[in-house]
Amino acid sequence: MELPRELIVALRQAEWVTALTGAGVSQESGLRTFRDAQDGLWAQYRPEDLATPQAFQRNPKLVWDWYAWRREKVYQAKPNQAHYALAEMAKFIPHFTLITQNVDGLHQAAGSPSVIELHGNIRRVRCSVCGQVHSQWDRDQDEVPRCTTCNGLLRPDVVWFGENLPQAELESAFEAAQRCELFFSIGTSGLVQPAASLAYLAQQQGARIVEINAEPTPLTPFANFSLQGKAGEILPALVKATFHSL
Numbered sequence: 001m002e003l004p005r006e007l008i009v010a011l012r013q014a015e016w017v018t019a020l021t022g023a024g025v026s027q028e029s030g031l032r033t034f035r036d037a038q039d040g041l042w043a044q045y046r047p048e049d050l051a052t053p054q055a056f057q058r059n060p061k062l063v064w065d066w067y068a069w070r071r072e073k074v075y076q077a078k079p080n081q082a083h084y085a086l087a088e089m090a091k092f093i094p095h096f097t098l099i100t101q102n103v104d105g106l107h108q109a110a111g112s113p114s115v116i117e118l119h120g121n122i123r124r125v126r127c128s129v130c131g132q133v134h135s136q137w138d139r140d141q142d143e144v145p146r147c148t149t150c151n152g153l154l155r156p157d158v159v160w161f162g163e164n165l166p167q168a169e170l171e172s173a174f175e176a177a178q179r180c181e182l183f184f185s186i187g188t189s190g191l192v193q194p195a196a197s198l199a200y201l202a203q204q205q206g207a208r209i210v211e212i213n214a215e216p217t218p219l220t221p222f223a224n225f226s227l228q229g230k231a232g233e234i235l236p237a238l239v240k241a242t243f244h245s246l
Contacts, residue, residue: 008241017180020173023102025186052162074122079106082186102117120166129150183203186213
């Protein structure tokens with residue numbers, strides 16, 4: 001793919017850049033989306049049976065086992081070239097903000113600092129009663145582990161259907177969208193709110209929109225630059241052309 005010269009120049013000159021990533025980036029590391037992962041044993045369940053507060057209240061063991069299974073897949077996955085390219089891009093941009101809808105922690109594993117996680121992180125758990133976050137817990141027991149502080153049941157530290165996004169992260173994301181010069185929408189369907197509104201907010205404040213996605217989305221007609229293909233191929237080429245070809 002031939003990269004737009006105008007985009008390379010704009011990225012090279014930009015001081016404020018914000019990027020939003022979605023499931024498409026993780027898919028290139030072999031991680032399937034929530035619904036794609038519902039095969040085999042899990043195909044009989046609806047999303048509402050596995051990822052809502054009501055489901056956890058009704059059958060905490062079922063929900064815990066589903067996320068334990070998904071967590072093992074995340075542990076086996078490795079960052080791909082898109083993750084590494086975004087970490088590299090951040091080194092050259094004075095004010096670079098990375099926002100993700102993914103819960104796998106692969107951006108951090110690739111070296112990206114201060115990632116805004118809109119939907120939480122599957123590598124962590126938190127107490128369903130007192131809210132304390134735990135990065136370590138007993139993984140060998142058959143039952144749902146309990147909080148060492150209040151004995152409440154531990155749950156994945158992710159945002160379930162019907163739950164609000166974490167307020168601090170959401171505010172930081174909106175702020176980053178409003179002040180950037182370039183906004184990248186990468187591997188996301190552009191359908192899940194409120195994340196889907198970030199690109200439009202950025203554009204309203206004067207930013208140019210760069211979409212990198214395998215297929216067209218509702219955002220595509222509004223993007224200043226629409227690059228169709230794999231983020232793991234496009235992003236490294238863009239970083240190389242922008243910052244390593246001077």
